[in-house]
Amino acid sequence: MEAVITIDVLRRAGADVAVASVEPGAKQVAAAWGVKIAADELLSDLVEAEFDLISLPGGMPGSSTFRDCKLLENMVKKHTGKCKLYAAICAAPAMALGTWGLLNGLKATCYPSFMDKLPPEVNAVESRVQIDGKCVTSRGPGTAMEYSVVLVEQLYGKEKAEEVAGPMIMRHHHGVEFSMKELNSTSWNVGETPQILVPIANGTEEMEAIMIIDILRRAKANVVVASIEETLEIVASRKVKMIADVLLDDALKQQYDLILLPGGLGGAQAYANSDKLIGLIKKQAEANKLYGAICASPAIALEPHGLLKGKKATSYPAMWKKLSDQSECKNRVVVDGNLITSQGPGTSMEFSLAIVEKLFGRERALELAKAMVFA
DSSP: OHHHHHHHHHHHTTOOOOOEEOSTTOOEEEOTTSOEEEOSEEGGGGTTOOOSEEEEOOOTTHHHHHHHOHHHHHHHHHHHHTTOEEEEETTHIIIIIITTTTTTTSEEOOOGGGGGGSOTTSEEOOOSEEEETTEEEEOSGGGHHHHHHHHHHHHHOHHHHHHHHGGGTOOOOTTSOOOOEEESOOOOOOOSSOEEEEEEOTTOOHHHHHHHHHHHHHTTOEEEEEESSSSSEEEOTTSOEEEOSEEHHHHTTSOOSEEEEOOOHHHHHHHHTOHHHHHHHHHHHHTTOEEEEETTHIIIIIGGGTTTTTOOOOOOGGGGGGOSOOTTTTSSEEEETTEEEEOSGGGHHHHHHHHHHHHHOHHHHHHHHHHTTOO
């Protein structure tokens, strides 16, 4: 989540972002919760490149892999020696920057359980995002969007940061428990290991897809990521290369308790145009089984196929006019019986946590929110 959110937000601002794999000779990496992404470059091919920012996402063992990579350490030290912007989030400030001595004398933060791993020379603080000179640090997945917007502000200024943040529908009230608008409440109890399908396509919004997959896997659901393209690898809306677990045809061989569509205009249109996928969701709805969508997908993929008929829903605000019933669309997350919908990138965590609450109960959702430093 931290890697993809940062890449996505910086690219929204117009930055030329090089996603580099630290793994020797391998561009494809498996992230902490089994999400597979392909880097643009190998780190070894970028040794001589100049950057305005180097940002390290967290996660374990990713952060310790960074720490042990001499090539990366030398690059970051050379970069900071030129008084350029550098940043890290979650475990990476303590494991990498702190170990390399690059936080000495600075105010810095990191993932709560790693605070004691910050060296004594660091002025450890519990801010969600901390800026000290050319260094930016942050706490975890739940602060990744704020962290990324701060990086935009540091690179481009406040006006650009606001321009990027606005359309993402970010959450402004931290410390307030997340909630959903629920109508026609029904039990979503499908057992301890729900089977969940998340289709992805070229143009899928990568932040939304990754947050949904990652958070539901943290909750111990079995999430199958299926490409509706001809290849497992898709190029998402901000050019992040995601690798699915299976192709849609193989995914169709099993039953799902819940089918979830991430947004992104290109992705939503691809879903709408996939007869096999729409057929599957129609069967799901007819059987009164669970389904949902976020951002452009409720309006572009579900509405035209009658999958919101008689239901209250929301979508990306610019798409509200496409919904035949707009009475509940101002809510960030709407649950109507067996359907869940939400607004966009900035509501993806609330959307995913609402699903966790419906499947496993409020307590597990709150535990996860706390572990992600979301609340």
